[in-house]
Amino acid sequence: MPNIKMIARKAGVSISTVSRVMNGSKPVSPELEKRVYEAVKQMDYKPNSIARSLILNKTNLIGVVVPDVSNSFHAQLLSGIEAYAAEAEYGVIICNVYRSWEKQQKYFNLMLERHVDGIILLHDNTLEELAAFQKISNTPILFASVPIKGSEIPFVGIDEVKAAYDAVCHLIAKGHREIGLIRGECYALGTLRGEGYRRALEDNGIPFREEIVVHRPSGVEYGYQAMEELLKLESHPSAVFCVSDEIAVGALDCVLDRGLRVPEDISLIGFDDIDLSQVVRPKLTTVHQPIHEIGRESARLLIDLIERKGKTAGKSGTPEAAEEICTRIILDHSLVERETVMEKTES
């Protein structure tokens, strides 16, 4: 690979001139400019971005921390992030942490060492966990899809509580009053969506019954297990709200295996609208999130933040709070009715 010096020699100019034409940073006479362009083309010169990073203190790299890339939801989110990043000329480095805090710490260090310009987090983190990192880095961070509790850290996603609320209200509107809940433990899949469930019941005068809510991690197999629990009850709920499509698919499988019918014997509603939900039979009624879009917007906001920071870096304290960037983007969700919910029949 040729470097800037070789180009300078070949074009018969100084390296500064080469640098200037590559970056358009200062005017260069057409004559020299042409000679440089030719040398560049002939030698197929590409500026070494490592060296640029070192001197500019900017890597054009963002890190994406994801609990599990092989999960459809995360993969789609990632693809949205990548799409925007590529357009903005940023590279994406993936940090698969398998829900392990230890791995995440390793990756935080790695990202610090590599001086990524920003970080997108696709899963739960507490403020305490982030504190150590934030103190030393001042690297912009953003949460995508799952918000963080009690903090101003930028976020892109949907209104989790409202979306869960809508899902449960849909069940209620169909005449169901015994509505089970299969929920997770973490913030979005547990607390938030659980809260939406609770409020929907409350607003419709339906008592909350602890016996018909079961806690499980997300995942098809866990959905199956959870539904087994629910079916053990002497009288099982006539409908179940599953906080993820994976859970719902597992639950569906379980119901069918028990020889019951969906939605005739039991209605099911999922959450996320991943590809899977259209492929199972019956097709899953679920809450649609614009997953790819959330990814794109996350990347856009993060990169905005990064470039904003770069600009205001010099003139500290410039009081342009007026054009402060918006750091919470809430996209629309929607209910997609397919085949797993039906009107409750008299019994």
Next chain:
Amino acid sequence: MPNIKMIARKAGVSISTVSRVMNGSKPVSPELEKRVYEAVKQMDYKPNSIARSLILNKTNLIGVVVPDVSNSFHAQLLSGIEAYAAEAEYGVIICNVYRSWEKQQKYFNLMLERHVDGIILLHDNTLEELAAFQKISNTPILFASVPIKGSEIPFVGIDEVKAAYDAVCHLIAKGHREIGLIRGECYALGTLRGEGYRRALEDNGIPFREEIVVHRPSGVEYGYQAMEELLKLESHPSAVFCVSDEIAVGALDCVLDRGLRVPEDISLIGFDDIDLSQVVRPKLTTVHQPIHEIGRESARLLIDLIERKGKTAGKSGTPEAAEEICTRIILDHSLVERETVMEKTES
């Protein structure tokens, strides 16, 4: 972020000493070593990997070119790659190319500029396409899962032809003789798996019939379409080999929609064994590939190649061809019988 100079000052040593204790490259007295460690801990110092990359000419970064991350197969492969890379302290930068040659070229340039240490390709590339790149880069390249025709470029995957052969033989063993094929156009999903199909028929004395093979891209919706074609025939095949699970799932959906039963009226076999195949009803009989493992092994081989190259860089022409690294890793596939294939009944 503190730099090496600040640590040196704080510890009262020279920067070389700091460098030496950080890398363990040369002996340092316990006394100084301790002082350095303390300074490092107190200031939470992390070596700037950008600077290291620049001088060592090594980024510890690999690029993964993938047609579509949000596709389950590719996401799993990626997760295998990431898993090994993380252990080996390599970062993974993802290059989602959406099956666009233009995007791939952009990414090749990006990877050149960023000086990645190696590249893993997860999809078809012709030798000509690679030629330009290879000429200027000498960056190790490896194909994962899909081989390249007529070249010694390292590869990790399964024996595609044999695996397809096995799938079709399974159908034949079950008594089927009218076996449809839904295949792709690209190398692995078209040429190779198609070849396995052809040979299986041939070895069993079954004539190849053009009318019952249909070409489609991979994807659930295309599988549906393809099966529609097949069902238009006055007498449809009693079994169909689909070159991917996605295709098979679409095909399954189509058959069911037409009011036919699987496997009673028509048997279906897929390929890949992605998560999906266990979730549809009936569960898909398919050819299992160790996807995650292929990813891991790819990363392992690539990194071996990279580090091998680094070592032999100085002493050119050292004739250690004896311990030449193996550059083709073929992992085992297997047939997993689930619920979409049954014995052909007399008709």
Next chain:
DNA sequence: CTGTTAGCGCATTCAA
């Protein structure tokens, strides 16, 4: 064993 020095490839002052 330790410190001084040069230089990786580039952007950017500062003079000319």
Next chain:
DNA sequence: TTGAATGCGCTAACAG
């Protein structure tokens, strides 16, 4: 407008 010189943070050769 242009070129020479400085330094980003680090490693490695060299001398002590």
